[in-house]
Amino acid sequence: EIVLTQSPGTLSLSPGDRATLSCRASQSVSTSFLAWYQHKPGQAPRLLIYETSTRATGIPDRFSGSGSGTDFTLTISRLEPEDFAVFYCQRYGTSPLFGQGTKLEIK
């Protein structure tokens, strides 16, 4: 059974910083089926990236995704105050699987 492990668990950064979030799979994941979501407390989760590197509709270009095989990365080039949230990677398909999340907090 595949497991997605995200690191770090918590990332403390300041607005304007660059954020790099990691998602490691226990076995290879097709780049066609890797997504990232942002979730703020009390709000609906938001799809950010799909197919590893394609931004969803309306997502600013400071968000980017990369990776292949077992290692995937979400990068936020320059943090805005509204970016602080919990981020999840996901392998989608008929049996979707989420990582445990990375909390991005203001330093």
Place this chain on the structure above:
Amino acid sequence: VKLVESGGGLMPPGGSLRLSCAGSGFAFDSYAMSWVRQVPGKGLEWVSSISGLGGSTYYADSVKGRFTISRDNSKNTLYLQMNSLRAEDTAEYYCARIVSRNWGLLEYWGQGTLVTVSS
């Protein structure tokens, strides 16, 4: 696109509950839908998915045999029938619309409804 969940509440272990998700602003029967839950303080967990016409359904192992996903396209409504509830089913339950031809890729989400299983 709007998705609004309802039906959450407090139930004893072993009880049953039916969640609903009303969709609007899109051709409801053209999209597969999913339920995803979040245990308080924990991450997201996919629960179940159903195709646009209801002919195909998928379940997480943790709910298989206890939960049933269904939909009434005449009412633009998605359901999750939850039986034999356990304490570990306590969570916020979200419905979400699946991106066309991309099973499990969740484009639009509702705000969630809280289910608490406790005696």
